Amino acid sequence: MGLEDQARRAYRAVRRYRQPPPAKIRLRDRQTTPPTVYYLCPDYDTPSGGVRTLYRHVDVLNDAGIPAALMHHRKGFRCGWFPHRTRVTDVASSPLGPDDLLVLPETEARLFPRLPPGLRHLIFNQSGHLTWDVDAERVSRHHRESPDLVGVLVASEHTRDLLEHAFGQPVHRVRPSVDPLLFAPPERANGRTISYLPRRGRSDVENALHILRARGVLADWVVDPVDGVPQHEVARRLRASTIFLTCSYQEGFGLPAAEAMATGNYVIGFHGYGGREFFDPSYSAPVPTGDLLGLSRTVEEVLARESAEPGWCFSRGLRAAAHVRAEYSPERERDSILAALKSVGFAS
Structure with a gap:
């Protein structure tokens, strides 16, 4: 086994076993708030493009007039390694209603058996290759059989091809974006x-x-x-x-x-x-x-x-x-997110 492979396995082991036990997600009997999209996010305060993407999706939806919130496990937790204006809540403070939609990252597969029946949810699979890292058979069964799984989102064409091949179901591509204000070329060539x-x-x-x-x-x-x-x-x-x-x-x-x-x-x-x-x-x-x-x-x-x-x-x-x-402009990202929600029948 090469060093790179060992490093990946060690990283996955840390992510898998050192996370706190998942909080219980609750589903109310009736809708008491406007239908909202909740993005569940790991309590992970180290630079991570995947976490930053979850925060950005919530901002995109709120800016488009669709109620959305970033949901952490721990009360009061929010990422501090990048500036943001994201609406943040936590699992205990935000029981979901029957018209809400939960978006789960593929790294939260341990929650699949704990989801309350009737809770509509999407899986946002940003990695593709981590899909089967935790209880692979349960993950595959959930993709094939869960009546409450309304769709899968991915960030690239490769991951879409991978998951459509694995599960035989349509997968929705949402485009990542590169911040055009931060990441712009200099006016002239640099040194070496x-x-x-x-x-x-x-x-x-x-x-x-x-x-x-x-x-x-x-x-x-x-x-x-x-x-x-x-x-x-x-x-x-x-x-x-x-x-x-x-x-x-x-x-x-x-x-x-x-x-x-x-x-x-x-x-x-x-x-x-x-x-x-x-x-x-x-x-x-x-x-x-x-x-x-x-x-x-x-x-x-x-x-x-x-x-x-x-x-x-x-x-x-x-x-x-x-x-x-x-x-990979913010506009194309926004359009792809809104199109994906429309395709799974979510209406705010």
Whole structure:
């Protein structure tokens, strides 16, 4: 088993066994409030694109006039690692009515047998590859047999194909978005900086960098591991970067790579399957997953090209930024969320 595989298993074990017992979700006999969409969210106050997406969905719905709230397990808990204006509640304070809709992340599969009968719910599966991590047979049975499961949402074409193949049921794609105010390209090409996120595919990125240093090709380049900083600082450092390395093995979408593209980076690495839809070879350099030799060779070739033609990376980064900012705009995200709710028959 490789180091990356071990790291993924360790991460999953922490998420699976160190979470507090789930609070009991209650269903009232009658509707006493306007029909509301509740997004259940893990009490997880560490930077996570998936959690940030749940918060953003709630904001999108409220802005569109559809009552929505982010629901945590613990009373008084809310994420503090990014600024937000999201309406937040908790399970104990918000029993649901028969006309409400609960949206569950796929990581909350432990709650499936505890849901009250008659509670309409969606599963928002952002990862795809984590679907069967907790009680796989129960998860599959719930998808196939639950009369209260009204639909499944996903963040990428790859995850839609995966789940439709697994369960034989239609799946609704909701588009992620890249914040166009935060993640925008600089006006001119930067110096020579290579960035990456250590929490994603760290061992492969750093091994490739060791190879490149041994070959003497990084002498004129700064390497910036962007980690443990607020979202606005991530965006600032990506704008100051020329090349972004990504080595995620299995992604539901791969938002960091998309955000790096939006800031004008030339992105090199593994698309993680979920990111295949935006990893275009005309403005990025996809490398077969796990191919350390291919990764190091590709980076070296790109560095040589940039040295021979200064601005080569930035010209392609601008094309990547234009594509990502158009395809994954807040407007397209909003439209896809509203269309998904309409398709499952929710009316506020």
